[in-house]
Amino acid sequence: MHRGLVARPCARxxxxxxxxxxxxxRLARFLRNPxxxxxxxxxxxxxxxxxxxxxxxxxxxxDTSELALGGKRAQxxxxxxxxxxxxxxxxxxxxxxxLDAGTGALLGLAHAEVWxxxxxxxxxxRRSRALADKESQRWLDVATHAREDFAAAKRITVVxxxxxxxxxxxxxxxxxxxxxxRACQNRTIAADGEDAIELLFPFADGLAETxxxxxxxxxxxxxxxxxxxxxxxxxxxxxxxxxHGARDLPDTVGVTLVDVREVGAAEGVAPIHWRxxxxxxxxxxxxxxxVIDLYRMRWTIEEFFRTLKTAGFEIEQADICDPKVMIxxxxxTAVAAVTVMQLVKARDGATDQLLTxxxxxxxxxxxxxxxxxxxxxxxxxxxxHRKGSLAFAAWVVARLGGWTAYYGKPxxxxxxxxxxxxxxxxxGAALTFYDSAERGRDRxxxxxKPRTSKIAFARxxxxxxxxxxxxxxxxxxxxxxxxxxxxxxxxxxxxIADFLCHAAKLVVEIDGATHSTDAELRRDSLRDAWFANNGxxxxxxxxAEVYAEFEGVLETIYRRAEENLPPPCxxxxxxxxxxxxxxxxxxxxxxxPLPRSGxxxxxxxxxxxx
Numbered sequence: 001m002h003r004g005l006v007a008r009p010c011a012r013x014x015x016x017x018x019x020x021x022x023x024x025x026r027l028a029r030f031l032r033n034p035x036x037x038x039x040x041x042x043x044x045x046x047x048x049x050x051x052x053x054x055x056x057x058x059x060x061x062x063d064t065s066e067l068a069l070g071g072k073r074a075q076x077x078x079x080x081x082x083x084x085x086x087x088x089x090x091x092x093x094x095x096x097x098x099l100d101a102g103t104g105a106l107l108g109l110a111h112a113e114v115w116x117x118x119x120x121x122x123x124x125x126r127r128s129r130a131l132a133d134k135e136s137q138r139w140l141d142v143a144t145h146a147r148e149d150f151a152a153a154k155r156i157t158v159v160x161x162x163x164x165x166x167x168x169x170x171x172x173x174x175x176x177x178x179x180x181x182r183a184c185q186n187r188t189i190a191a192d193g194e195d196a197i198e199l200l201f202p203f204a205d206g207l208a209e210t211x212x213x214x215x216x217x218x219x220x221x222x223x224x225x226x227x228x229x230x231x232x233x234x235x236x237x238x239x240x241x242x243x244h245g246a247r248d249l250p251d252t253v254g255v256t257l258v259d260v261r262e263v264g265a266a267e268g269v270a271p272i273h274w275r276x277x278x279x280x281x282x283x284x285x286x287x288x289x290x291v292i293d294l295y296r297m298r299w300t301i302e303e304f305f306r307t308l309k310t311a312g313f314e315i316e317q318a319d320i321c322d323p324k325v326m327i328x329x330x331x332x333t334a335v336a337a338v339t340v341m342q343l344v345k346a347r348d349g350a351t352d353q354l355l356t357x358x359x360x361x362x363x364x365x366x367x368x369x370x371x372x373x374x375x376x377x378x379x380x381x382x383x384x385h386r387k388g389s390l391a392f393a394a395w396v397v398a399r400l401g402g403w404t405a406y407y408g409k410p411x412x413x414x415x416x417x418x419x420x421x422x423x424x425x426x427x428g429a430a431l432t433f434y435d436s437a438e439r440g441r442d443r444x445x446x447x448x449k450p451r452t453s454k455i456a457f458a459r460x461x462x463x464x465x466x467x468x469x470x471x472x473x474x475x476x477x478x479x480x481x482x483x484x485x486x487x488x489x490x491x492x493x494x495x496i497a498d499f500l501c502h503a504a505k506l507v508v509e510i511d512g513a514t515h516s517t518d519a520e521l522r523r524d525s526l527r528d529a530w531f532a533n534n535g536x537x538x539x540x541x542x543x544a545e546v547y548a549e550f551e552g553v554l555e556t557i558y559r560r561a562e563e564n565l566p567p568p569c570x571x572x573x574x575x576x577x578x579x580x581x582x583x584x585x586x587x588x589x590x591x592x593p594l595p596r597s598g599x600x601x602x603x604x605x606x607x608x609x610x
Contacts, residue, residue, distance in 0.1 A: 031325045031332075038331035042112040044533070045335045046149050049098050049108030051529035052357065052522070054152035060110050061159045061298045062096035062142045064135075065305045067316055067330065077321045080117030090316070091116050091323065093308075093330055094138045097301050097338070098150070101157065104297060105351030106342045111145050112334050113138060114327045131168055131245065139164040140172060147174040157280070159298045165277070167242055171249045173279060180295050183257075183275040190238040190252060200237065204259040204275055207233035211285035212263070215292075217272070218299070228272060233259040234288045239277075256282045258291050303344070303412070308337045311412035342390065343415045347398060349384070349391035354523050357390055360494045362457040364388060366429055367396050370422070374399045381405050397422055454491045461489040461496060468510050468546040469498065475554060476508075484561055493534070495527055500536075504561035507531055507538045510546060537564060 030036055066082040067090045074089035082090040096111040131137055143158045150156055156177045162184035173179055183200065191198035210232045219225040237257045241249055258276040265271035276295055282288045308315050313333050320326040342358045345351055355364055364387070371383045374396065385391035398410035401418025410418075465473065465488070476486040476499060486508075490500040499508040511524070528538045539560050541553050 031328045032322075036328060038112070038114050038327050041328070041331045041335060042109065045109040045338075046111060046145070047533055048526070048529065049110055050149045050152065051526050052107045053098055053150050054525060055154055056107075057101040057155045057157075058107065058150060058153050059099045059101050059157050059159055059294055059297045060096050060142065060146045060150075061099065061301045062094065062111070062139065062164070063161060063298070063301045063305070064092060064094045064138070064163065065309075067091045067093060067309070069316060069318070069326070078116070078323050079326075080323075082117070091327060091330060092135070093305075093334065094142075095301065095304065095334055096142045096146070096158075097304060097341075099297050099300060100351070101155070101294060101297075103351045104300075104345065105353050106300060106338065106345045108342075108357075109335055109338050110149065111142050112331055113141075114330045114334075116323045116327065131166075136166055139166060139169050143169070143174055143177050143179065147177050151176075157294055159295055161298065167239065167246050167253070168249055170239065170253045170255060170277065170279070171241075171246075178279045180276055180278045180280070180291060182295070183277050187242070188240040190240060197240070200239075200257070201275070203235075203237065204233060204257060207235050207257075207259060210234045210288060213285070213289060226266075226269070228262045229264050230272065230292075231261050231263050232285060232288045232292070233257075233261075234282050234284075237277075255279060256291075258282060258288050260292055300341070300345070304337060304341050307340055307344075307412040307416075308333060311416075313337055313416075340412055340415050340419065343394040343397055343419075344410070344412055346390040347394045347410055349386075349389070351390065353390035355388050355390050355393050356494070356523055356526065359393055360454070361496065362454055363393075363426065365457075366426060367393050367422075370400070370425060371396045376405075400425075454496070458489045458491050458496050465489075466510070466512070466543070468543040471550070472499065472508070472510065472546055472553070476557075481554070482558060482561065492536075493530060495530060497531075501561060504564040505536050506557075506561050506564055507536050508557060509538060509540045511540055511542050 068082055068088045069079055069090040071087060071089060079089035079091065082088050082092060092115055094111075094113045095109070098107040098110040099105065100107060131140075139160060142160075146156050146158055157180060158177055159180045160182070162182045164181050165184040167187075169181065170179060186199050186201045188197050189200050189203060191203075212229060212231050214227055214229050217223075217226050217228050235257050237255060239253045239255060241251050241253075255277045256279070258274075258278060260272065260274040260276065262271040262273070274292075274295065276291060278291050280287075280291050280294075282291050307313065313336070315330060315333050318326060318329060320329060339358045342353070346353050355367070359367070368387060371392070375382050383392060383395045385395055394410075394415070395405075397418035398414055399405065399418070400421040401410060401414035401416070403410040403414050403418075469488070473488050475481055476484075477488075479485055484501050484504060486499050486501045488499055490497045492500070492507075497507045498510050500506070501508075509524075509527075524540070528540075531538050537560065539557060541556070545553055
């Protein structure tokens with residue numbers, strides 16, 4: 001489903017299926033399956049994002065968007081009201097994106113919730129309802145999920161706009177999570193003197209300027225890019241509890257107010273004015289600018305909704321009668337839209353992301369080949385980015401989408417079109433990879449189906465194994481190691497495992513010298529997280545360990561396999577006749593002896609010393 005949405009971004013099942021009837025039926029059954037839920041899709045996506053966020057200072061930007069799907073016909077199909085007046089029907093999507101606070105890189109989807117308002121039930125007065133019964137609760141839920149899902153992150157800052165200016169949001173902030181909220185309510189604050197009360201907005205107006213700076217304001221629909229001079233005012237404030245809906249909350253909450261105002265705005269331009277409430281400490285202009293920069297990253301989620309609605313997937317054009325099915329499609333589309341957004345964010349090369357954040361590992365060779373074909377004679381028509389980076393892939397996809405590399409920057413529409421073209425190129429490459437001799441015929445004389453490019457890539461890796469891989473494979477192959485069935489270079493989802501034992505749910509990876517770089521370590525952590533989410537444990541050994549400590553490597557593999565097997569492996573003491581100790585495998589020349597006959601669990605010739 002995700003692959004089809006990325007390859008052919010739209011809201012029509014038939015196009016997502018690529019025009020294939022069988023695939024269309026599969027997707028329809030998938031969306032109608034009661035075991036498939038939008039919550040599970042969002043949870044799995046957040047799990048992958050959490051692996052990328054480990055050790056980073058991250059920003060979680062959240063917002064809600066209405067998906068207008070029609071009028072009377074949508075109402076008859078069971079869609080609830082959205083927008084003002086109640087005449088428009090549709091769904092609501094509350095999404096949160098995780099970004100790197102230093103580079104602005106889009107790491108992935110942090111949280112998503114799609115719901116349909118009840119069309120028939122009467123809603124009680126707002127003040128009489130508990131916060132947990134209101135849609136406002138979702139702003140608090142994102143902060144809670146961020147603390148739980150991104151516990152390995154260095155720092156978490158949740159950023160949101162004026163709709164999240166809820167006293168409980170600030171008062172019930174989870175530990176380890178910072179907040180930046182744009183103020184909407186002119187709240188009462190504690191002033192000098194006992195029981196003195198003052199309003200927030202007049203207090204901000206009366207503050208002295210902390211300093212000024214000039215910021216680049218990017219273009220937006222109906223607004224040109226410009227430079228703006230911003231005056232900053234900073235002060236700690238103590239918010240007082242509102243009279244209604246805060247009975248069990250503390251009487252006051254201390255935050256920092258950062259007031260940002262544009263000065264000298266041109267005629268006809270609406271000046272910027274942000275009143276930001278944050279739990280970050282800020283007393284100087286530099287600290288205030290840091291808070292402002294973090295808040296400005298919230299614009300990414302506005303671009304995400306634009307990609308979802310008009311600039312890419314056109315989710316509001318979907319014609320699905322069942323709201324439950326539509327909720328699942330929106331969740332799947334939200335996950336896929338992040339991939340397009342990642343390419344848009346990575347286009348300048350400032351995010352330092354790996355290609356595998358949005359593509360499969362075997363796509364790298366094809367992207368390099370396409371890049372070589374697209375590059376022109378001039379310097380501006382050369383791909384300036386490092387191979388293996390997401391920026392390199394973004395340049396290729398943008399050129400495929402019609403970008404000339406001369407004017408402007410590629411946006412979501414260009415990236416969407418380029419992804420569509422790249423998937424077609426990939427499909428064509430898979431069809432032509434094997435010649436007729438490779439395809440062969442089956443026992444009935446019919447032509448075998450062409451193998452996919454991933455299987456082809458795995459076969460190539462088997463032919464081009466490193467010396468360390470060959471040495472370890474000689475010990476693992478043919479059930480000879482404790483009778484366990486190991487396979488080599490096995491395609492698994494988006495990855496290819498070096499050695500895999502299904503019975504023991506064990507993946508063994510041999511790492512070379514390149515795996516010591518920060519980029520490769522991040523890539524390995526994502527890979528390990530994917531295998532862990534699918535029930536496999538990963539054991540990593542280096543080339544040097546295979547050469548210098550081969551007996552110890554086999555010992556470690558055996559112990560890990562023994563832990564994972566449902567029935568424990570037989571005792572090495574009962575190995576029987578024909579058993580070789582690991583120390584006897586290597587005859588001193590670095591080569592292993594040929595295996596003797598044997599099979600089944602515990603009957604292979606290679607045993608571990610007791």
